[in-house]
Amino acid sequence: MQKKIIEVENLTYTYKDAKQPALENISFSVKENEWVSIIGHNGSGKSTLSRLLNGLLRADEEKNSKITIDGLILNSTNLWKIRDMIGIVFQNPENQFVGTNVQDDVAFGLENRNISRTEMIKRVNSALQAVGMQNYKNAEPQMLSGGQKQRVAIAGIIAIRPKIIILDESTSMLDPEGRTSILSLIRDLQQKNDMTVLSITHNIQETLHSDQILVLDSGKKVAQGTPQEIFSNISMIEKAGLGLPFVYELKKELAVYGIKIPDSVSNEEKMVEYLCQLNSNM
Numbered sequence: 368m369q370k371k372i373i374e375v376e377n378l379t380y381t382y383k384d385a386k387q388p389a390l391e392n393i394s395f396s397v398k399e400n401e402w403v404s405i406i407g408h409n410g411s412g413k414s415t416l417s418r419l420l421n422g423l424l425r426a427d428e429e430k431n432s433k434i435t436i437d438g439l440i441l442n443s444t445n446l447w448k449i450r451d452m453i454g455i456v457f458q459n460p461e462n463q464f465v466g467t468n469v470q471d472d473v474a475f476g477l478e479n480r481n482i483s484r485t486e487m488i489k490r491v492n493s494a495l496q497a498v499g500m501q502n503y504k505n506a507e508p509q510m511l512s513g514g515q516k517q518r519v520a521i522a523g524i525i526a527i528r529p530k531i532i533i534l535d536e537s538t539s540m541l542d543p544e545g546r547t548s549i550l551s552l553i554r555d556l557q558q559k560n561d562m563t564v565l566s567i568t569h570n571i572q573e574t575l576h577s578d579q580i581l582v583l584d585s586g587k588k589v590a591q592g593t594p595q596e597i598f599s600n601i602s603m604i605e606k607a608g609l610g611l612p613f614v615y616e617l618k619k620e621l622a623v624y625g626i627k628i629p630d631s632v633s634n635e636e637k638m639v640e641y642l643c644q645l646n647s648n649m
């Protein structure tokens with residue numbers, strides 16, 4: 368059985384002077400090596416959750432909130448051990464640069480980690496290669512486009528090889544081709560390195576490849592399940608102010624005409640296969 372790498376119990380967080388908690392009584396767990404997407408409308412609490420998970424924010428004390436990462440309870444004693452296990456890529460790459468050139472920037476996270484110089488160079492080069500930025504090693508970060516900066520930020524995280532990677536809207540700056548290539552790269556790393564991925568995204572289509580989806584609505588968890596379980600619950604999705612992936616939208620429209628597509632048709636490839644089969648049986 369896969370072990371649980373993230374366990375969140377009764378998580379509640381209220382910003383200073385706020386009337387309402389940004390997150391209220393959230394509980395969920397994530398198994399090692401899973402890809403979990405977190406979706407919810409603007410202000411539903413997604414980024415607050417990612418900041419709580421690596422201790423950038425501290426949960427409300429009186430609510431018995433508890434976060435356990437790889438068996439360690441998140442508290443002041445374990446904070447740095449836990450931070451070492453989690454790499455976060457934020458939405459805005461501008462806030463993530465520390466080096467004066469691209470390779471120094473990618474190497475930054477490896478410093479103070481007891482990694483030899485040779486290993487460091489190897490990791491920086493392979494991370495830059497992985498994100499397609501190997502030709503920009505000596506470039507100044509501020510000379511890069513938004514999408515290129517985001518690739519460098521991702522390379523910095525990949526080089527550390529964290530157990531958990533949190534993508535906080537981190538592909539939203541990229542063009543569709545760049546987004547697909549970065550996501551497939553991270554998926555590849557997830558599968559090869561036993562990495563666990565938490566992906567906060569507004570791109571509903573992208574979540575179809577997740578193992579699990581967590582839906583937040585106004586600071587509360589309203590659902591957690593496989594993409595099929597989540598997107599078959601149309602009223603929950605609509606209530607949470609979210610859209611459906613193309614294939615589920617199509618199923619919903621066809622249902623209006625009495626055409627029922629089986630639950631097993633859960634992505635576009637399966638829809639094409641199903642329609643071809645239907646056509647050949649006619």
Ligand SMILES: Nc1ncnc2c1ncn2[C@@H]1O[C@H](COP(=O)(O)OP(=O)(O)OP(=O)(O)O)[C@@H](O)[C@H]1O
Pocket residue numbers: 382383385389407408409410411412413414415416
């Ligand atoms: N620094 C802050 N101080 C006070 N309130 C905040 C702060 N940051 C966020 N909030 C509030 O907390 C709630 C959750 O915000 P959060 O940024 O976690 O939402 P989100 O789901 O990530 O939104 P988005 O999709 O727009 O990025 C919102 O009501 C927001 O206004």
